[in-house]
Amino acid sequence: MPTFIDQLGNKILLEKNPQRIISLVPSQSELLWDLGLRKEMAGITKFCVHPDKMFRSVERVGGTKKLDIGKIRRLNPDLIIGNKEENEKDQIEELQKEFKVWMSDIYNFEDALEMIKQVGIITGKESEAMQLSQQIGTTLPTIKNIFNGNKVAYFIWNNPYMLSAKDTYIDYVLNYCGLQNAAVHLSRYPQVSAEELKKIDPDYCFLSSEPFPFKESHAKKIQELMPRTKIFIVDGEMFSWYGSRLAKLPEYLLKLKKEIT
Numbered sequence: 001m002p003t004f005i006d007q008l009g010n011k012i013l014l015e016k017n018p019q020r021i022i023s024l025v026p027s028q029s030e031l032l033w034d035l036g037l038r039k040e041m042a043g044i045t046k047f048c049v050h051p052d053k054m055f056r057s058v059e060r061v062g063g064t065k066k067l068d069i070g071k072i073r074r075l076n077p078d079l080i081i082g083n084k085e086e087n088e089k090d091q092i093e094e095l096q097k098e099f100k101v102w103m104s105d106i107y108n109f110e111d112a113l114e115m116i117k118q119v120g121i122i123t124g125k126e127s128e129a130m131q132l133s134q135q136i137g138t139t140l141p142t143i144k145n146i147f148n149g150n151k152v153a154y155f156i157w158n159n160p161y162m163l164s165a166k167d168t169y170i171d172y173v174l175n176y177c178g179l180q181n182a183a184v185h186l187s188r189y190p191q192v193s194a195e196e197l198k199k200i201d202p203d204y205c206f207l208s209s210e211p212f213p214f215k216e217s218h219a220k221k222i223q224e225l226m227p228r229t230k231i232f233i234v235d236g237e238m239f240s241w242y243g244s245r246l247a248k249l250p251e252y253l254l255k256l257k258k259e260i261t
Contacts, residue, residue, distance in 0.1 A: 006118070007106075008103070010096075017077045022041075022046075022077040022079075023076060025081070026050070026064075027244075029050075030245060031116060031243030035123065037207070044059070044060060045062060045063055045067075046062065061075070067095075077099060080102070081102050082095075088135070107167075112114055112138055113133045114259075115242065116136075140246070144176060145177065147179045151179075153200055153206070154239070155222075155230075159201055163182075165188055166188075197225050204221045204230050206232055207233045209237070212238035216233070219233060227232055232256070232260065237250060
């Protein structure tokens with residue numbers, strides 16, 4: 001029986017290619033769809049909104065942090081795919097007692113490309129996954145250090161204000177493309193006060209479209225706190241999704257650079 005090891009070191013035994021897959025992470029759901037596993041997808045979360053056809057046709061099993069365990073049991077998957085950061089440990093451990101669960105753990109592009117390859121192997125789509133990872137791996141260097149070390153505060157939440165700081169995938173993406181994270185002295189996803197934001201004094205503020213959907217009205221209020229700072233609403237999926245959407249990242253960042261400069 002083939003043995004697969006996920007990115008947390010867990011061993012998963014599968015007798016054959018999975019026929020009923022539940023994905024608990026938006027970016028990995030999109031990846032499964034793009035790899036051609038459309039008939040095999042038995043469940044996704046309510047946040048797995050891309051592509052639209054998948055969102056409208058595949059059963060939903062709650063949110064990434066609040067899974068409907070009962071519905072997952074009724075769907076009876078032969079493979080569940082989750083992520084350490086996006087899913088709750090206690091719920092994953094509960095599922096692992098009953099199902100085969102493969103977990104990703106992503107901090108950088110290397111982790112993301114390895115995840116794509118491993119998901120392809122465990123689902124019987126190795127060739128497709130290798131082709132995709134090679135395509136992404138070839139294009140990512142085109143955005144290496146395209147910015148000039150400008151300091152950016154990356155907002156993920158409003159009221160209270162929360163930033164993406166060090167030890168996050170978003171921080172890695174910012175640094176890779178040549179931006180300096182203004183919250184690098186903080187860890188993970190800290191809350192910050194208006195006074196703390198003034199002290200940070202970044203060159204740019206990126207207001208992410210997710211998980212909080214920042215709008216121009218929010219940008220105006222933040223601009224009052226930091227009148228010197230240039231503020232942009234950015235596509236949060238581009239900065240935080242690490243599946244097949246990575247193929248679209250270079251074009252997006254090159255366009256963003258033109259907008260900023």
